Amino acid sequence: MDLSQNTVSPARGGATKCEEAAVSPAGGHGARAAECDALAGLYRFLGRCLEEEVDADFLALLTGPLRPALTEIGLVLDDSLVQSDAAAFLASTAEEFTALFVAPGAVSPYRSVFEKGRNFQEPCDEAIAAYRQAGLEFQNRYSGEFPDHVGVMLGFVGWLAEREAESLGVADEVAADAWRVRRETFLLEQLGPWAPGWCRRARILAQHAFYRQVLELTERVLWHDLQALADRRRFKELERLNRRAPVRLDYDADFRKASGL
Amino acid sequence: MITRNSLNLTRRGFMKLGGTAAAVAASLESRRLVAMEQSLGGKDFSAVTGAERQAVPYTCLACNIEDGGVAFVENGRIVKLEGNMDHPNTRGKLCAKGNAGYLHVYDPDRIMTPLQRTGKRGEGKWKRISYDEAATILAAKLRQVIDRSEREGDPAIRNEIVFKWGRNRTGGAVSRFMHALGSNTMVNHTNICESSKKVGLEPSWGPDIESCDWANTKYIINFGSNVLETAYFMNPNAQRLVDGVVANKAKLVSFDVRLSNTAGYSDEWYAPFPGTDGAIALAMAHVIMNEGLYDADFVRDWTNVTAEQLIAHLKPYTPEFAEEESGVPARDIRRIAREFATTKPATTFSYRGPCKHLWGAYQEAAIHMLNVITGNVETKGGYCLPRGMGWPQPEPNPPAGKVPSVLAKPPLYPLASHAVSTNVPYMIMKGEAKVSVWMSYYDNPVYAYPSSHLWKDFLTDESHVPFYVSFSPYMSETTELADLIIPDVTYLERHDPESMPSGLYPCLSIRQPVIKPLGGTQEFRQTLIDVIRKVDPDEALGVRKYFAFDTVEDWMRAHFDNIPGLKEAGGWNALKEKGVWPIYGKVDQETAKLVDRNGNEVEAEYGLHRKRLSASEIADAEIDVQGTIRKNGHAIGVSINGRGHVGFGTGSRKIEIYKEGWREYGFNPMPVYKRLASREKKPDELVLTTYKVNVHTQSRTSSLKVLAELYHKNPAWMNPGTAAARDITDGDLIRVTSPLGYIVTRAHVTEGIHPEVIAISTACGHDAYGRLAQLKHREADPEYALGGDPDVTHNVWWDDKGVHPNPIIRLAVDPIGGSQGWYDTVVSVTKAEPGDMYGDVRVSTEQAMKDYDETLRYAYTGDLHRAAHKEVDVDWDNLPKPALSVGH
Known part of the structure; x- marks a missing residue:
């Protein structure tokens, strides 16, 4: 099941070893491999939700194979809306996606904007470097998309988990550990400092129930995994970083004359 | 002889030596280490790695001056802009707006993908689509108009395709596009300018x-x-x-x-x-x-x-x-x-x-x-005289549309050679012209025009404007009303030919992408190519050939590769390298004058009108009694003391202080003074004037944080006597009222203004144009709370975005030049009334429509024109009939 139309794709000449490994017979690390598979699926799902609009194929997954699991965790789609008028559901989620994540005034889903206030800054370079180390490169599907998009980054975590599972499948524990380190490092260093807080703000502004739920789910998943990865001090630091918001400085109207000249 | 043992190695000795050396430091400093700034620009280095940054020349478009610039690029990112030392007229300097221009590129509020409206017009509901989908939608709309024109055999229908711009520095691309579509309805912004x-x-x-x-x-x-x-x-x-x-x-x-x-x-x-x-x-x-x-x-x-x-x-x-x-x-x-x-x-x-x-x-x-x-x-x-240079348009070049456009050449203003764009919505609302497709480029009339609220009403009404596409990369007050947005890139990411007569050295310059268009965005020129190809997919209309460029760069080569002199210097490639041509010399480090390789100043050329006509030019020419030399019906020069000179660009080739063309329409042919209505105002009224400031354009720069910090609010300048008479002190809330309505702003009391004038700057009081222009991050926290940009988080110390005066400024058109009379609105100024809030704007669309009727009375057919020009010797009952100008 390929949940993602991820815009991170294997680079030419890269990642061949992983793909070859993927077709090898499963080895003996069944439980960990299954866990990694689940992790891969979860992050790919979250990435797919945030990376681009819901389309008919994804909606079919949401209302089909994924439905029981989603229902179990509380992500419930409005049956009447989805089943009676799927086109309207797709249109309304597309409109909401554009308003939330694309159009001016949106809650920009890019780490560069979150960290630096501008598009395409150093966090982009860091994301690209991580993708390249894993043998991937970023290709946008629409204009105005950058490598440090939260959805793409979540999808990348899923991809790394999948590689880990594959390595375990062929009993290559060294390789699996290498993939795990990459995943955990990426999660801690590139998503951890901002993505959960971003999810919280975006959720507050989301008007469509689907995105409110997805954003809440994403935030919870991230906090859960970050708590497992980070020591107490580091986790507190992440909590602080994710609380970042513009500070309203006290403004004394009498300090400067109206002219201000 | 000094031996090792004789050295006095004590701190006191060191300090003494140091003190002595300090006194003569200038003669001791290394002659191989110089401050970077002393190189007078042209190079820049990474502060982290020390590596030299890539320098790419370009032409600025922060405003309309077109200064020469150099962008420094590090890791594919623009990190700094500075002036291009090879540009002979701007000599390596940019203004504050120009220096800040790269912030346009990375602005998180930039529109970076086409958006299609999904809600009501102006409601702010969109879905993103691809450039290809957007071009398909626009092409279909344009083709509908063309097909109707063909079906009904009426080429005038094509003039329902309107292109409105505020700043068009495309070097002919827009005209090529519109003429290919068969429309002459190109409306500039010049009548709100000069x-x-x-x-x-x-x-x-x-x-x-x-x-x-x-x-x-x-x-x-x-x-x-x-x-x-x-x-x-x-x-x-x-x-x-x-x-x-x-x-x-x-x-x-x-x-x-x-x-x-x-x-x-x-x-x-x-x-x-x-x-x-x-x-x-x-x-x-x-x-x-x-x-x-x-x-x-x-x-x-x-x-x-x-x-x-x-x-x-x-x-x-x-x-x-x-x-x-x-x-x-x-x-x-x-x-x-x-x-x-x-x-x-x-x-x-x-x-x-x-x-x-x-x-x-x-x-x-x-x-x-x-x-x-x-x-x-x-x-x-x-x-x-201004000195500029031209460039050829690539062949084949489409002919103009077959029918003149009433919107582009309004018949009531026959002398207004730069059109009367302010009147366009009124003309359409009164049924004098029809629109099917409205396109806008670098244009924000809902903010920048007089009675700006009327433009909002006009563009919101789908019965007036059935389909509106904006090419803006920013969500301006006007672009918010579009049905489709196909965002252009910023001026640092696209190609344009340029030649501005900004000094005494004529030159050509270019814009070129200093970085790849960010995030896969697409430059306007490519969008025009794509749209025409979709309008004429099978070449049945015969217009596809006008856009037969494989790439945008090919289009630019077609402009520049065969210009004599430039061709030998390398054509387009030479311009890519230097950004400007010709290279007149270097900027002298002491005098900042242009000097040649010997250090002598490169003198500008003077007396252009005195240039002699050659014998071959004069051959078979005739000289009339005024001395004008004519050949094949065209004035080519003027004869003075038996010598033929090229003269000036007038019908007589002399300076025409007397303008017969003005008299024909009942205007005084000589320079005269006419008393304005504002001169007759009541004693307690004031004249409202506006002005620009040094760090902002009219509309486009308020979103740039370094400029917004420098200037973001615009209190109304009032003379102390004027203020005292109204019990107003500096900083007071005031109400400024014109016949259109009122605004509530604050007073800045200063001796630096005429006592009967109130002055309010432009560039403030935006309702759109990104979060900084609107101070949205403060108004709707956390709506615009994007996190950790330290500048936005900690340094946006101001709570005041200013108040825009244009809604209360009345339409008033110069019947000769077509200009908007920005400084003719008479207002009353009082302390704010109970309940008034800073930034309040209350204005009437009905009054704006009345102002249109009123200003037409000054047009050459109007009663007030005749009353004001009784001295003119013309047959008032037989003035020329209003007529559409032929061609465009």
């Missing part, structure tokens, strides 16, 4: 602007221009003005209702009543002519009037008359006139102050005349 200056100048001497030789002059009279901060060619003009005043000891006299930074820098500043500059200029001409201070040879040889005719015409315009109108003392007018005429060389410069009024063209013509009668035209240090 069109009456242009129309005051063009019939006088050909081109639409002067190029003062500031650096070499000795005397400057500045009428209503803030040239050190804004105005046409601000950066190059300001540099040369400072050269003239500081290095050449020139005297600068300014007339401005407000103490601008230019006025403050002047030797003398006078604040005339708004719209009376023409009376002052005419009075100065009166003094110069009557006291025999004029250049008799120049008037005789190079104008179409005699000194006697001028003296007779100027008789009523005494300095005392001018004092009565303007408030400027007659003795000062007389003295300045004498100084101007007897100090050589001298020049005037003027900008919006005189021309942005009803009959503004008369005022510009009067100021221009001062340079003519003193013989300062085209002299070193004088008032020179």
Whole structure:
């Protein structure tokens, strides 16, 4: 099941070893491999939700194979809306996606904007470097998309988990550990400092129930995994970083004359 | 001999040596280490790695001056902009706007993918689509109009395709596109800018602007221009003005209702009543002519009037008359006139102050005349013709549409060669023209036009504008109303040919992408290619061939690769490398003048009008009684003392102080002064004027944080006496009321303004244009709370975005030049009333429509025109009938 139309794709000449490994017979690390598979699926799902609009194929997954699991965790789609008028559901989620994540005034889903206030800054370079180390490169599907998009980054975590599972499948524990380190490092260093807080703000502004739920789910998943990865001090630091918001400085109207000249 | 043992290795000894060495430090410093800044630009280095950054030349478009720039790129990211030292007119300098321009590229509020409207118009609901999908939608809309035109056999239908721009520096791309579609309805913005200056100048001497030789002059009279901060060619003009005043000891006299930074820098500043500059200029001409201070040879040889005719015409315009109108003392007018005429060389410069009024063209013509009668035209240090260069359009080039456009060439304004864009929505709302597809480019009339609220009503109403596409990369007040947005890239990511006459050295320059268009965005030129290919997929319409460029760069090569001189220098590739051509020399590090390889100054060329016609040019030509040399029905020069000169770009090839073309429509053919309605205002009323500031354009820069921090609020300037009479003190909330309605803003009480004027700057009070322009991050926290940008988080210390005055400014069109009379609105000013809130705007669309009817009464067919021009010798009952101009 390929949940993602991820815009991170294997680079030419890269990642061949992983793909070859993927077709090898499963080895003996069944439980960990299954866990990694689940992790891969979860992050790919979250990435797919945030990376681009819901389309008919994804909606079919949401209302089909994924439905029981989603229902179990509380992500419930409005049956009447989805089943009676799927086109309207797709249109309304597309409109909401554009308003939330694309159009001016949106809650920009890019780490560069979150960290630096501008598009395409150093966090982009860091994301690209991580993708390249894993043998991937970023290709946008629409204009105005950058490598440090939260959805793409979540999808990348899923991809790394999948590689880990594959390595375990062929009993290559060294390789699996290498993939795990990459995943955990990426999660801690590139998503951890901002993505959960971003999810919280975006959720507050989301008007469509689907995105409110997805954003809440994403935030919870991230906090859960970050708590497992980070020591107490580091986790507190992440909590602080994710609380970042513009500070309203006290403004004394009498300090400067109206002219201000 | 000093031995090792003899060294006194104590701290005291070290310090003593150090102290001694410090005293002679200059002679001890390394001669191989120099400060980077001393290289005068052109290179830059990474602060982290020390590696030299990639330098890519470009032409600025932060505003319209088109300065030469160099972008420094590190890791594919623009990290710094600076002036291009090879540009002969801007000499390595950019203004604050230009330096901040790269922030446009990375602005998180930039539109980076096409958006299609999903909700009601203006509701802010969109879905993103691809550039290809967007081009398909637009092409289908355009094709519908073309097919209807073909079906009904009516080419005029194609004029329902409208292209409106505020800034079009595409070098002919828009015209090519529109002509390929068969439409002539291209509407510029020039009548909210300086069109009456242009129309005051063009019939006088050909081109639409002067190029003062500031650096070499000795005397400057500045009428209503803030040239050190804004105005046409601000950066190059300001540099040369400072050269003239500081290095050449020139005297600068300014007339401005407000103490601008230019006025403050002047030797003398006078604040005339708004719209009376023409009376002052005419009075100065009166003094110069009557006291025999004029250049008799120049008037005789190079104008179409005699000194006697001028003296007779100027008789009523005494300095005392001018004092009565303007408030400027007659003795000062007389003295300045004498100084101007007897100090050589001298020049005037003027900008919006005189021309942005009803009959503004008369005022510009009067100021221009001062340079003519003193013989300062085209002299070193004088008032020179602009110098530009052209480039060819790639062939085949589409012909103009078959039918003239009533919107692009309004018949009631036959002399307004730069159109009357302010009237366009009124004409459509009154059924005088129809729109099917409205396209806009670099245009924000919902913010930038007079009675701006009317534009919002107009563009919101789908019965007036059925389909609206914006090419803006920013969500302006106007683009918010679009049905489709196909965002262009910023000016640092695209191609354009350029040639601006911003100095005395003519040159070509280019824009080129200094980085790849960010995030896969697409430049406008490519969108035009794509749309035409979709409009004419099978070449059945025969227009696809006009856009047969494989790449945008091929289009640019077609402009530049075969220009004589440039071709030998390398054509387009040479321009890519240097950004500008020709390379006249280097900027001298001491004098900042252009010098050749021997260190000698590269002199500009003067006396362009005196250039001799060749024997072959004169062969078979005829000379009329005025001395005009004509060949094949065209004036090619003028004969003076038996010699053929190219002369000026007028019908007679002389400077036409007398304009027969004006008389035909009942306007005075000579420069005159007409008293404005504002001059008749009640004693307790004020005249509202606006102005630009040095760090902002009219509309586009408020989203740039470094500029927004420098200037973000615009309290209304009031004179202390004026304020006291209304019990207003600095910082008070005030209500400014015109017949259109009122705004609530704050007062800035200052001596630096005429007592009967209130002045409010532009560039503030946005309702759109990104989070900083609107201060949205404060109003709707956490809506715009994006996290950790330290600048936005900690340094946006201001809570005041200002109040925009345009909604209360009345439509008032100069019937000659077509300019909007920005400075003709009469207002009352009071303390704010109970319940008034800062930023309140209450205005009437109904009154705006009445203002349109009122301003038409001043057009050449109107009753107020006739009443104001009783002195004109014309058959008033048989004026030319309003007619559409042929072609475009």
